[in-house]
Amino acid sequence: EVQLVESGGGLVHPGGSLRLSCAASGFTFSNYVMNWVRQAPGRGLKWVSTISSGGGNTFYVDSVKGRFTVSRDNSKNTLYLQMNSLRAEDTAVYYCAKVIGYYGSGTYSEAFDLWGQGTMVTVS
């Protein structure tokens, strides 16, 4: 089955750290750009970070730069998000998401076509 399963969320004090994991199955994980998206309680979706298929390129929203680090282990089909210096405003459900990648006759899209169920991070 094609799926993403997040884990590692929980309750942490301000200034603390947490590492999220996203286990991928049912597709060739190493071929795809991967993302983290978060959603604060009752709020909308916010993109957090992206990592290239090989892991060599990473991108972050300004509010987490210098505090969060995205990484991947393609041998384990797993995506990670290391979150340090956590703040109350980081409280959210964190989703991992896969991009479409190449489709049709060579067209490429980075829309998010597969999402995990989310893991809740509470900073309090």
Add this chain to the structure above:
Amino acid sequence: EIMMTQSPATLSVSPGERATLSCRASQSVSSSLAWYQQKPGQAPRLLIYGASTRATGIPARFSGSGSGTEFTLTISSLQSEDSAVYYCQQHNVWPRTFGQGTRVEIK
């Protein structure tokens, strides 16, 4: 940062009627625009990518149009299961940005 503005905030539509959702980008995103549906307690689901291509398994009553800065998601004949929040997202430039969402209610 590209701002994505969705309207209206809430849309109340009778079953079988048409629902039209708008998304405006603060600068051109070409056709790098996706629409997602999110129901309570669930992860988002991709509906439309490339501004107008339906994702796998998405019913034909969902359609997308537009390019540049103005985009539309149309639900041609609203079903009860379409009650959800709908988000647009640009993936043309960094940072990726989402609209604030449109809540579709069944009248």
